Amino acid sequence: MSSLVSLIKGERTLETVYKALDSLGNLKYLTKDIERVLIKVNFISTKTYETGVTTDPLVVEAIIHKFKEFVDEIYVVESNATMTNANKAFEKTGMKQICRRNNVPFINLSKEKEKVKLRVPEPEVLKTITVPKIVLNSALISAAKLKTHSETGVTLGMKNMFGILPEKWKFRYHLLGISKVVVDINSIIKPKLAVIDGFYALEGPGPTSGSPVKMNTIIAGEDVVATDAVACYIMGIDPNEIYHIKRAYEKGFGEMRLNKIKIVGAKIEEVQRKFRRR
Numbered sequence: 001m002s003s004l005v006s007l008i009k010g011e012r013t014l015e016t017v018y019k020a021l022d023s024l025g026n027l028k029y030l031t032k033d034i035e036r037v038l039i040k041v042n043f044i045s046t047k048t049y050e051t052g053v054t055t056d057p058l059v060v061e062a063i064i065h066k067f068k069e070f071v072d073e074i075y076v077v078e079s080n081a082t083m084t085n086a087n088k089a090f091e092k093t094g095m096k097q098i099c100r101r102n103n104v105p106f107i108n109l110s111k112e113k114e115k116v117k118l119r120v121p122e123p124e125v126l127k128t129i130t131v132p133k134i135v136l137n138s139a140l141i142s143a144a145k146l147k148t149h150s151e152t153g154v155t156l157g158m159k160n161m162f163g164i165l166p167e168k169w170k171f172r173y174h175l176l177g178i179s180k181v182v183v184d185i186n187s188i189i190k191p192k193l194a195v196i197d198g199f200y201a202l203e204g205p206g207p208t209s210g211s212p213v214k215m216n217t218i219i220a221g222e223d224v225v226a227t228d229a230v231a232c233y234i235m236g237i238d239p240n241e242i243y244h245i246k247r248a249y250e251k252g253f254g255e256m257r258l259n260k261i262k263i264v265g266a267k268i269e270e271v272q273r274k275f276r277r278r
Contacts, residue, residue, distance in 0.1 A: 003255040005221035005230045007265040012199040012216065017062030020195070020218040023264045028070045030192045030222070031139050036073035038107075038138045039063055040191070042145045042160055043078040043089035045208045052202030052212035054089065055143050057098040059197045059218070063141060064102045071139075079109040080168035083208070086110065107134065110166045118188050124180035124247070132166055135189060140164075142191035142224060146215060146231055147202030148277050152179050153242045155207050156231045157194030157224040161185050179243040186224065186248060194224040196231050203235075203275040210276075217271050225254025226261045233258065236274035 006023035010016030021027065031037060041055040049056035064074055076099055078086040086108045090096050099106055112132035120126050144160035151174065152159055159182050165173070173181045198217035204210025217234065221227035225248045232239040239245045239256055249256035 003223045003226040003261045005219065005223070005227050005261055005263050007230060007263050007268070007271065008218045009216055009266045009271050010218070012056070012058060014058060014062045014065070017059050017218055018066065020220045020265070021062070021066050024220060024222065027066065027193065031067070031071045034137060034139045036075065036138045037067050037071050037141060038075050038077045038135065039141045039143050040160060040163060041076055041078050041095065041143050042163070043084060043086050043093065044081045045084055046089045046092035047208070048093055049197070050200045050212060052145065052147055052200045052210070053208055054093050055145055056197045056199050057094045059195060059199070060095065060143055061098040061102060063143060063195060064104055074104050075107050076104060077107045077109055079163050079166050081163070082168065082170055109164065110168055112166060115166065120184045120188055122251070124183045125176045126181060126184040129165065129185060129188070131164055131189060135164055139192045140189065142194045144194060144196045145202065146196050146198035146217070146219070146235070148204060148206045148210065148235070148275055150205045152182065152244060153277070154228070154232055154235065154237060156196055156228040157191060158182055158186050158228050158244055158248060161189060161191060164189055182244040183247045183251070186253060187251065190253070191224050193220065193222055194227040195220045196227060198234070203277070205278055213273065213275070215271065215273070223254040225249055225256055229256045229258070230261060230263060230268065233268050234272055236272060
């Protein structure tokens with residue numbers, strides 16, 4: 001696993017996202033011996049990208065363009081949330097148009113009939129998790145949003161994987177401790193790549209409330225822990241304060257120490273902004 005993180009400051013264009021991805025080198029090997037690519041977006045709401053709440057369709061389109069060079073099967077995926085139907089969000093957020101334009105299907109993971117139960121080694125709270133079968137033998141890309149979260153502190157590449165769970169009513173996971181659940185999910189279903197959409201970010205009591213912040217920033221990396229840690233520093237947040245990031249580092253899932261992460265592109269100081277968390 002590489003702890004190379006791309007940090008690109010630029011206008012909201014496909015070229016800015018391309019630059020972030022290209023800075024990581026040739027990504028073709030991420031799809032070696034893998035049948036398909038699943039781009040996991042954040043559809044916790046039907047709000048559009050400029051609110052800072054949901055994944056920007058333009059970011060997803062850039063990812064599609066890059067991975068179409070390597071693989072035939074690409075899907076955009078999300079599950080229903082307690083507050084939102086993923087199919088409705090797919091339409092309302094503008095994601096439907098870019099998927100149609102690029103001939104990429106959308107899969108609501110809550111509707112998938114074939115599921116598998118996976119054992120979690122050394123679990124935080126979940127001994128097993130049940131996920132749609134399609135996530136296996138797929139290269140998962142976490143197309144996350146740069147934003148704060150009232151329960152987990154931040155919602156970035158790792159937290160975005162929470163939506164792999166197909167249940168609509170996910171409240172029981174909150175009762176168990178959602179940060180611990182996020183660690184358990186990432187222990188067995190790791191994204192091959194994290195791309196954090198910071199064109200418009202969100203500060204305040206996220207994941208759906210708060211205020212949008214125009215950051216014009218894309219953060220990307222194969223090490224989701226390192227990518228999330230860099231995103232935290234950009235928001236003026238110490239990743240040591242974020243349970244799921246710190247615990248993932250302690251368990252060896254990725255790097256968190258800034259002096260061990262190679263950042264290409266902009267410097268953190270050039271884009272850093274103290275995010276309001278309440």
